[in-house]
Every structure is written in C-alpha cells, then in structure tokens.
Amino acid sequence: MEANSSKKKDGETRFETFYTEVKEIEKRDSVLTSKQQIDRLLRPGSTYLNLNPFEVLQIDPDLPIDEVKKKYRRLSILVHPDKNQDDADRAQQAFEAVNKAWKVLENEVTRKKCMDVIEEAKGRTDIMLAEKRKKAKKEGKDKIPEDDPENYRHAIYVLTMKLFADMERKRRDLAERDQEERKRKREAEIEEEELNKAQKEWQKNFEESRQNRVDSWQSFQANTKSKAKKSSKKIKMFRPPQNKPESR
Secondary structure: OHHHHHHHHHHHHHHHHHHHHHHHHHHHHOOOOHHHHHHHHOOOOHHHHOOOHHHHHOOOOOOOHHHHHHHHHHHHHHOOOOOOHHHHHHHHHHHHHHHHHHHHHHOHHHHHHHHHHHHHHHHHHHHHHHHHHHHHHHOOOOOOHHHOHHHHHHHHHHHHHHHHHHHHHHHHHHHHHHHHHHHHHHHHHHHHHHHHHHHHHHHHHHHHHHHHHHHHHHHHHHHHHHHHHHHHHHHHHOOOOOOOOOOO
C-alpha cells in the first residue's frame, strides 16, 4: 500500500511539474495581448520587418516544424478578426501577415530559402566582426560591442532583415520583368490577331466583290464587241465617190 501510495504521489508531482511548465510557457507566450500583437505586426516598418517569417511568428529558426505550427495556430487565434471585432480591419491585416509567414515556413522549398538567409546572415556577420576585431586590436582595444551576446544577436538580426529585404526586392524585380514580358507578348498577340482579322476582312470583301468585277468585265467586253461591230458596219457602208471621165 505504501509503495502504491508513493508511486501515486510521484505521479502527481510529475504532473504538477509538467502542468507548471505548461502554464509558464502559456504565460510567456501571452506576454503580448491580442492588441499588442496586432500593434507589433503593424508597427512602422512592418512591411519590411514582416518579410522575415521567423520574426512574424517570434520563433527560433531551428524550431521543429510541428512546434512552428503550434505557434502559428496560437498566434493566428490571438489576432483573428473574430476575436478582435473592435479592431477588425487591423486584426485582418495582422492575421494575413501571420498566415503568410506560416505558408512560407510550411513549404519545404521556401523554408529552406529562409534558413539559407539566416545562415548567410550569421556567416557574413562573423566575417564582418572578425575584421572589426582586427581593427580594434590595432587600435589597442581588447573587445568590440558585438562581443556581448545581445549585441551579437542584434547584428545578425539587422543583417538578416536586410537580406530578406534584398530577396524580396529581387523577387519583385523578377515579377515585374515577367509581367512586362507577358505584357509585350500579349501586345504582340493582339497585334497579330488584328492583322489576321484585317486580312480576313479584306479577303472576304475581295471574294464578295469578285462577281461584280467579273460581271463588269463581261459587260465591258460585250460593249466593246458591240461597238466594234457597229464600227465595222459603218466602214463597209462607206463608198468613196467614183471619178468621172474628163470631157475633152
């Protein structure tokens, strides 16, 4: 009985510990209220900042996709327009930003591109800081501000946002070029269609007027033959005067 009682208490303790951890996680995730999350997602510069899906969902890039999905669901519920009817328009914009971030990370290809951006930001930051440390050492300084972990993370964050902005700019440029190309192609197709239409219209008119031309030509020939016959008759009927013999 005592053994069973001890096991029961251990189980209850483990459950209480787990429950406490869950409540701590919920408390941590609820630091920002619905209004605060909406304000965060629509803050000045959000168009630029929300290009980073990890920033939108407030997650670590290495977080497993299952956990990313859970975070997305919690956040999407938090900013959903139905939950924020007093600020439905802004809530809709925030909800769309969250949904877009999830769509990017849900897809393996686009998520890989985002991870590549993160890795590139880290690599380029490390190279930049290595040069900065060399310069500081020459100046007799032992440290640089980025040696502080918080400053180091911020440096990576800044470069990450820049790289996401560059990627978005390239995407838009490519889309614009593609749109222009499709526009030129469509204009060429319309021009060709109009030319074909004009040619068909001309051919139709030509065919319709052919009989008239044939009839006119036949009539012209008939008139010409008639005139020729009349002229020939007149020539035959004409007799030159006979010369009278001279009288001597």
